[in-house]
Amino acid sequence: xxxxxxxxxxxxxxxxxxxxxxxxxxxxxxxxxxxxxxxxxxxxxxxxxxxxxxxxxxxxxxxxxxxxxxxxxxxxxxxxxxxxxxxxxxxxxxxxxxxxxxxxxxxxxxxxxxxxxxxxxxxxxxxxxxxxxxxxxxxxxxxxxxxxxxxxxxxxxxxxxxxxxxxxxxxxxxxxxxxxxxxxxxxxxxxxxxxxxxxxxxxxxxxxxxxxxxxxxxxxxxxxxxxxxxxxxxxxxxxxxxxxxxxxxxxxxxxxxxxxxxxxxxxxxxxxxxxxxxxxxxxxxxxxxxxxxxxxxxxxxxxxxxxxxxxxxxxxxxxxxxxxxxxxxxxxxxxxxxxxxxxxxxxxxxxxxxxxxxxxxxxxxxxxxxxxxxxxxxxxxxxxxxxxxxxxx
Ligand SMILES: *Cc1c(COP(=O)(O)O)cnc(C)c1O
Numbered sequence: 001x002x003x004x005x006x007x008x009x010x011x012x013x014x015x016x017x018x019x020x021x022x023x024x025x026x027x028x029x030x031x032x033x034x035x036x037x038x039x040x041x042x043x044x045x046x047x048x049x050x051x052x053x054x055x056x057x058x059x060x061x062x063x064x065x066x067x068x069x070x071x072x073x074x075x076x077x078x079x080x081x082x083x084x085x086x087x088x089x090x091x092x093x094x095x096x097x098x099x100x101x102x103x104x105x106x107x108x109x110x111x112x113x114x115x116x117x118x119x120x121x122x123x124x125x126x127x128x129x130x131x132x133x134x135x136x137x138x139x140x141x142x143x144x145x146x147x148x149x150x151x152x153x154x155x156x157x158x159x160x161x162x163x164x165x166x167x168x169x170x171x172x173x174x175x176x177x178x179x180x181x182x183x184x185x186x187x188x189x190x191x192x193x194x195x196x197x198x199x200x201x202x203x204x205x206x207x208x209x210x211x212x213x214x215x216x217x218x219x220x221x222x223x224x225x226x227x228x229x230x231x232x233x234x235x236x237x238x239x240x241x242x243x244x245x246x247x248x249x250x251x252x253x254x255x256x257x258x259x260x261x262x263x264x265x266x267x268x269x270x271x272x273x274x275x276x277x278x279x280x281x282x283x284x285x286x287x288x289x290x291x292x293x294x295x296x297x298x299x300x301x302x303x304x305x306x307x308x309x310x311x312x313x314x315x316x317x318x319x320x321x322x323x324x325x326x327x328x329x330x331x332x333x334x335x336x337x338x339x340x341x342x343x344x345x346x347x348x349x350x351x352x353x354x355x356x357x358x359x360x361x362x363x364x365x366x367x368x369x370x371x372x373x374x375x376x377x378x379x380x381x382x383x384x385x386x387x388x389x390x391x392x393x
Pocket of ligand 1: 012073074075076078105107154155156157182183184185205206207208213215216
């Protein structure tokens with residue numbers, strides 16, 4: 001079996017741009033290069049591309065066109081949701097409390113922490129279970145009349161678990177509290193109908209589903225209090241200043257359309273490979289555990305911890321053998337701190353330091369997965385022996 005190397009198994013970090021998406025984008029770099037705010041013909045061409053993209057997103061999300069705010073990335077959408085709504089809610093009715101699980105992406109977590117540290121908000125962490133899931137009851141018990149915002153991610157980027165967003169949203173709706181979900185990781189595979197999900201705000205980022213990097217969007221339900229975080233021109237209904245990035249918005253819309261149209265096939269393709277990876281890893285590698293929920297997880301996402309293994313070193317060994325994976329944690333090179341997500345779900349350091357995330361996508365093949373599963377147990381063993389000899393020294 002000949003597998004072309006390197007093999008990319010890190011689709012949760014980012015995805016390549018789909019050829020069809022690139023093709024849709026290209027004319028907007030050169031031929032239709034106008035500023036969508038200009039009055040003349042060039043501006044009109046760009047403006048209609050921006051508004052068609054907005055229409056297309058609105059269709060994908062089942063919302064109104066005026067409820068889509070384009071941003072510079074998924075992180076920016078999260079920042080606008082958290083800071084924009086909390087500041088508006090405080091001005092409206094003095095609300096100063098926010099509820100966020102500790103397992104959120106840093107774009108949400110650091111925004112909430114900044115509100116607490118610099119702007120006198122009270123940040124309360126929602127509980128998560130051993131799989132990193134927050135329940136609607138957890139939220140119901142903690143909502144106060146002074147809660148400005150509840151934010152719970154749709155699917156976790158590190159451990160793949162899916163939260164019961166519709167149920168949490170229904171609790172927030174009953175209490176009249178705005179509810180945001182970070183769907184940046186989820187949108188590639190899960191339904192993003194904002195009415196079915198009972199959400200008031202939802203973040204997206206194009207590069208997680210074969211769109212370009214550097215473009216995102218925030219859905220904001222009509223009537224939700226929100227203030228701009230980036231001020232300037234009146235683009236995006238006054239909620240996000242800056243000349244519209246026409247080619248990227250066109251690419252974003254095309255990528256989301258394709259994700260919707262091809263969802264069933266894409267899911268069927270990756271879920272088989274994912275289940276094979278999970279089964280074989282747990283079978284063949286001693287002292288290994290799945291992280292995240294065994295069933296309620298993204299179809300392309302397998303994540304593990306191995307006891308007494310240095311996850312970063314394991315990634316390096318895998319890279320040398322031609323497999324690009326992730327530790328699934330914020331720790332990149334040289335930072336031995338175990339991930340906050342794994343700590344939040346109660347993982348001890350001797351397990352949490354040995355994390356591995358394997359995420360699949362369009363180019364993943366059964367041969368790649370077979371080759372990966374053939375070599376991984378040996379690399380974990382080699383890494384463990386090395387770790388043991390360091391400990392003995
Ligand atoms: C990737 C990701 C983000 C950040 O999106 P960018 O477009 O890279 O800024 C936010 N939240 C989650 C869950 C993600 O997976």
